[in-house]
Amino acid sequence: MADEVGSIPELDLKKYDADEQVKIICLGDSAVGKSKLMERFLMDEFRPQQSSTYALTLYKHTANVGNKTVAVDFWDTAGQERFQNMHPSYYHTAHACIMVFDVQRKITYKNLVNWYKELREYRPEIPCCVVANKIDADLKVTQRSFNFGKKHGLPFYFVSAADGTNVVKMFREMIKRAVDYKQNPSDFMDEVMQELENFDLEKKEDNSAADEDGLKAESPETV
Amino acid sequence: MSFEAKRCGVQFCPPSIVLIYQNMESKKVRKRIIPVRNFSKYSDYGMAAERLKNHPRHGDYLEGVSQSQLEKLLLILRDHMQGFTLEHSLASFRLDPDEDLNKLGDEELARKKGQMDELFEKNRRRKGDAEFVYDLEVDFNKSIQESCLKRYWTKTGV
Numbered sequence: 430m431a432d433e434v435g436s437i438p439e440l441d442l443k444k445y446d447a448d449e450q451v452k453i454i455c456l457g458d459s460a461v462g463k464s465k466l467m468e469r470f471l472m473d474e475f476r477p478q479q480s481s482t483y484a485l486t487l488y489k490h491t492a493n494v495g496n497k498t499v500a501v502d503f504w505d506t507a508g509q510e511r512f513q514n515m516h517p518s519y520y521h522t523a524h525a526c527i528m529v530f531d532v533q534r535k536i537t538y539k540n541l542v543n544w545y546k547e548l549r550e551y552r553p554e555i556p557c558c559v560v561a562n563k564i565d566a567d568l569k570v571t572q573r574s575f576n577f578g579k580k581h582g583l584p585f586y587f588v589s590a591a592d593g594t595n596v597v598k599m600f601r602e603m604i605k606r607a608v609d610y611k612q613n614p615s616d617f618m619d620e621v622m623q624e625l626e627n628f629d630l631e632k633k634e635d636n637s638a639a640d641e642d643g644l645k646a647e648s649p650e651t652v
Numbered sequence: 653m654s655f656e657a658k659r660c661g662v663q664f665c666p667p668s669i670v671l672i673y674q675n676m677e678s679k680k681v682r683k684r685i686i687p688v689r690n691f692s693k694y695s696d697y698g699m700a701a702e703r704l705k706n707h708p709r710h711g712d713y714l715e716g717v718s719q720s721q722l723e724k725l726l727l728i729l730r731d732h733m734q735g736f737t738l739e740h741s742l743a744s745f746r747l748d749p750d751e752d753l754n755k756l757g758d759e760e761l762a763r764k765k766g767q768m769d770e771l772f773e774k775n776r777r778r779k780g781d782a783e784f785v786y787d788l789e790v791d792f793n794k795s796i797q798e799s800c801l802k803r804y805w806t807k808t809g810v
Binding site for chain 2 (some may be wrong): 596
């Protein structure tokens with residue numbers, strides 16, 4: 430517990446050092462392995478266990494994309510998927526989405542339609558992918574074609590959080606796409622957010638003047 | 653000292669977790685009976701599992717046993733205390749591919765997760781394992797993969 434508290438300022442520092450910051454969300458039914466995938470990618474980096482009773486689990490990660498340092502916030506549902514809908518704040522300012530289903534349970538594939546629909550209501554343009562998890566249970570599934578991704582033009586990955594197949598590849602590609610999206614948003618609201626962020630930085634540089642005016646340079650993302 | 657958990661089970665009387673493990677230094681396989689104290693039919697199985705994982709004397713031995721596996725065993729124990737049969741408990745863990753798990757409560761979901769975790773742990777490659785590759789990439793469009801799969805098909809007689 431003490432460890433956890435102690436590590437927060439350090440993580441925040443990292444965040445300020447990064448050239449870019451992105452938010453990536455995970456969607457999918459209960460027990461498809463969203464957290465397991467996250468933990469497999471982050472390995473030792475991941476935070477101590479968090480119970481499903483919390484509405485959200487946040488994982489912080491620092492990645493290198495090209496020659497840039499990118500602070501990535503991964504958002505995991507932590508059981509919130511059981512309340513039918515995700516809270517709108519879950520989608521707010523997300524730059525990419527990873528949609529997961531369990532190849533052993535048909536219903537989790539069928540439910541992707543609902544997840545995708547909800548995602549697009551809030552984030553019509555962000556990059557998204559479809560992840561077929563637990564292929565270690567039966568490799569034969571990799572011969573089958575899952576058309577949901579193709580139908581919506583989304584990249585598709587066969588992965589296994591248990592043995593690690595394609596997990597790191599998938600996460601790295603999604604981080605890159607999240608950064609690309611943030612730099613070239615195709616959604617009007619995101620362009621506004623990007624503008625505000627830049628505006629905010631300019632303001633911070635001119636901090637003393639702003640203080641005199643009684644203005645506080647607040648990040649538009651802290652709600 | 654490092655221990656490798658081989659098998660982990662539950663015993664009703666007295667309530668205990670039974671662990672078969674190998675001491676990696678001496679290579680000896682041993683059985684350890686870990687009493688589950690202050691546990692009643694009203695207890696929280698998650699907290700109890702956490703207590704075991706963090707136990708000063710037993711914790712190290714249970715490192716290779718996942719939280720959900722312990723939870724599953726404690727659920728069986730609690731079911732027994734509530735008067736349910738072992739068959740009943742095992743049936744509650746069974747997975748139906750068409751069942752929507754989003755609709756389950758915490759405890760029912762934990763039962764299913766515990767079941768899934770067994771396969772996960774079985775197939776898991778851990779850091780430090782000889783076959784562990786952090787960035788493992790497999791292209792499932794390649795023909796090499798298909799030939800491997802063909803062999804798999806004949807083996808199962810399909």
